[in-house]
Amino acid sequence: MRTLARTLTLSGSLAAAVALGGLTASPALAATTLSSGHVDVLDAEWDGADLHLHVHDEETGTEYEPADVTLSVPAAAKVANPGYGFLGSGSQVWLLPDTEAEADAAGVLFPGISTEHLTTGILANNNVTYRLVSATRNGAATEDFSIYAGSGSRWFDSNTATTSFKSRSFAVATHNHANWAFEEAGTYRLTFRVQGTVGGVTESATETFTVVVSS
8 A cells, every 4th residue: 555645844943833823834854764675766657647756665655755755875875986987986985776685784775766656558658758857965066976777887977077877768667776876975955857748748747855875
């Protein structure tokens, strides 16, 4: 069973003021932190009229709005830099691995890119395209994020020096995993768009995902 979680948290004087009707509350940055287990970070759905992007926690069957979730990457995610040029010159990177066994052993997230909730026969060519629209670390554009498979086959790369590795198409009704790499600690905001064609009309959804990488 899949559950859609929508949460809002308030604290301290702000909560008191709202209770008294003195202030209008702003949504909390994120009410839920996910730090381990199988989580489809990019989970596309079609509701019959629009595409949507959610974060789907496979461990609990819970679906979150991206703004309600912080994805935590602990210091335990640090591994030796495998030496792929796009990962920079640092000796270590923070890695969310592409196999569940490795992720479980390290106690970190096993991140997925999912189209399994998209039904065949609706979207043209039975595929959608995920695009990395932008990436920041601590509020500034960053080159320190990438997603790659196997022995350095890049899917996405935030490096602004190249226009490549910004988009990738996936067949509908599939479940995909690759390595998510972060070269520096900090707070990342990753904006992704999912796009497809329905009845000759381009449909899309864009969301920003918050990832906190701890030193």
